[in-house]
Amino acid sequence: MRPADVYDLRSYLALLEAHGQLVRVRQPVSIIHEAANVGATCERLQQPAPLFECIYEDDPARPFEGWRLFSSALAHPERVALALGCAKSEITATMARVLDPANAVPPVRVNDAPWKRNVITDPDKIDVRTLPIPKHAMGDGGRFITGGVVISKHPETGIGNLSYNRMEILGPRTLGMNINQWRDLQRAHAAAEAKGERLGVAVAIGLDPAIMIAAGCKYEGDETNIAGAIRGRPVEVTRGITVDVDTIPAHAELVLEGYLLPNARRREGPLAEFHGYYGEPWESPVFEVTAIGWRDAPIYQTIVPGWHEHIYIGNVLPREPLLMRFVSHASKNVRAVHIPPYTNGFLVVVQLAKKTNMGEPRNIALAAFAAHPNFRVCVVVDGDVDIYDPSDLLWALTTRVDWGQDVFTVPRAQGHEMDPANDSKGIGTKIGIDATFDKGRRPYGQRVSYPLVELAKYLA
Numbered sequence: 001m002r003p004a005d006v007y008d009l010r011s012y013l014a015l016l017e018a019h020g021q022l023v024r025v026r027q028p029v030s031i032i033h034e035a036a037n038v039g040a041t042c043e044r045l046q047q048p049a050p051l052f053e054c055i056y057e058d059d060p061a062r063p064f065e066g067w068r069l070f071s072s073a074l075a076h077p078e079r080v081a082l083a084l085g086c087a088k089s090e091i092t093a094t095m096a097r098v099l100d101p102a103n104a105v106p107p108v109r110v111n112d113a114p115w116k117r118n119v120i121t122d123p124d125k126i127d128v129r130t131l132p133i134p135k136h137a138m139g140d141g142g143r144f145i146t147g148g149v150v151i152s153k154h155p156e157t158g159i160g161n162l163s164y165n166r167m168e169i170l171g172p173r174t175l176g177m178n179i180n181q182w183r184d185l186q187r188a189h190a191a192a193e194a195k196g197e198r199l200g201v202a203v204a205i206g207l208d209p210a211i212m213i214a215a216g217c218k219y220e221g222d223e224t225n226i227a228g229a230i231r232g233r234p235v236e237v238t239r240g241i242t243v244d245v246d247t248i249p250a251h252a253e254l255v256l257e258g259y260l261l262p263n264a265r266r267r268e269g270p271l272a273e274f275h276g277y278y279g280e281p282w283e284s285p286v287f288e289v290t291a292i293g294w295r296d297a298p299i300y301q302t303i304v305p306g307w308h309e310h311i312y313i314g315n316v317l318p319r320e321p322l323l324m325r326f327v328s329h330a331s332k333n334v335r336a337v338h339i340p341p342y343t344n345g346f347l348v349v350v351q352l353a354k355k356t357n358m359g360e361p362r363n364i365a366l367a368a369f370a371a372h373p374n375f376r377v378c379v380v381v382d383g384d385v386d387i388y389d390p391s392d393l394l395w396a397l398t399t400r401v402d403w404g405q406d407v408f409t410v411p412r413a414q415g416h417e418m419d420p421a422n423d424s425k426g427i428g429t430k431i432g433i434d435a436t437f438d439k440g441r442r443p444y445g446q447r448v449s450y451p452l453v454e455l456a457k458y459l460a
């Protein structure tokens with residue numbers, strides 16, 4: 001299995017397994033907190049992604065027959081590199097290439113889709129509560145779809161859109177769908193609502209990671225084109241059975257079709273949010289389900305909310321190319337950038353190949369703050385620091401920073417309103433940190449390092 005051959009979740013799982021990035025969990029696991037706890041632990045400890053082969057809600061004797069559950073598809077750089085078909089060091093450049101509209105690869109329409117083999121459209125038989133939709137964090141308000149990609153079409157422009165919108169189960173056919181104000185989906189829903197009409201959408205779950213990555217990006221046009229650019233060939237899409245949406249991924253594991261109702265709002269939440277705290281409940285649009293279709297032997301895919309994969313898809317991959325563009329403008333010596341997912345999109349790391357003047361790290365940090373309002377902390381490091389390794393980063397901060405001299409702050413700058421360190425309007429202090437080595441203060445010795453060994457050889 002090669003990255004180029006991936007076209008659905010199953011082929012991605014085969015690729016992950018071949019690279020030691022998948023772990024099969026055979027013992028029964030509850031979808032109420034337990035599965036998310038395992039997924040979150042795997043993510044934090046950089047372990048392989050878990051595929052739960054036996055899942056239940058409250059009684060292990062009554063499992064979700066025939067279903068499996070998968071999480072953490074894109075939780076850290078090794079798996080993201082496999083998903084994109086590139087080296088870890090090429091992730092930022094690959095994302096820059098696929099986000100360029102000049103490289104768009106539009107999808108191709110097909111009639112047949114494996115998820116159309118098992119379909120329920122009878123309103124009396126639809127019951128989303130029978131699906132293995134997990135309750136994730138301990139403080140979550142209910143069972144939420146967090147890894148579903150919403151496929152929509154603006155009713156006036158006809159432009160397609162992919163997005164993530166958390167959905168809480170509120171009844172057998174009803175979910176509350178969270179849609180923030182500045183989203184494309186919000187504009188499509190508002191346009192339909194202004195005419196008193198409902199908006200048809202589909203929610204696709206269990207996907208080629210190229211589509212998962214695409215859905216987290218902000219883009220002029222249909223994000224399905226980004227997924228095509230990642231794969232280097234058109235994504236196969238199909239028309240809905242009960243909704244006028246014709247770009248539903250043909251190889252999804254599970255599809256919910258339905259309508260966002262006009263002028264209806266219901267309370268959903270709280271849920272673990274991207275900044276790592278629980279949010280408030282929201283009054284959100286109501287999604288009424290009109291059809292459910294699934295593949296034989298389906299795999300339900302989830303994203304552990306407020307944790308690494310959530311941040312990786314929403315805050316890291318779409319923004320690293322933007323960060324690279326801004327800091328490279330400030331200095332030709334930038335080699336790489338990274339937004340570590342464990343800092344929730346607020347801290348960025350910029351690596352220099354070399355330093356040509358003492359002020360360079362500060363100018364780079366200023367450029368980083370201009371790239372995106374969410375960036376609040378910028379750490380500039382040398383080429384010998386592994387920017388993907390938190391302990392290397394802490395080592396550089398500890399041994400290369402004189403905190404009285406190598407730090408500058410920008411008080412009262414605009415940041416994200418939900419950044420817990422800012423005030424409620426998002427105003428707060430940004431901080432640039434020069435964690436580079438040579439500041440002409442004194443000579444250092446050589447840095448200690450040990451080659452990494454393959455531990456399995458020694459610890460088996």
Ligand SMILES: Cc1cc2nc3c(=O)[nH]c(=O)nc-3n(C[C@H](O)[C@H](O)[C@H](O)COP(=O)(O)O)c2cc1C
Pocket residue numbers: 146147161162163164165166178179180181182183184185186215216217218219303309310311313314315
């Ligand atoms: C896992 C995940 C969950 C998300 N949940 C929501 C959500 O509940 N509501 C929302 O408005 N945006 C949410 N987002 C952000 C948007 O889906 C994302 O930024 C997307 O690019 C918005 O697309 P649009 O502006 O094209 O609609 C989430 C992102 C991720 C990665």
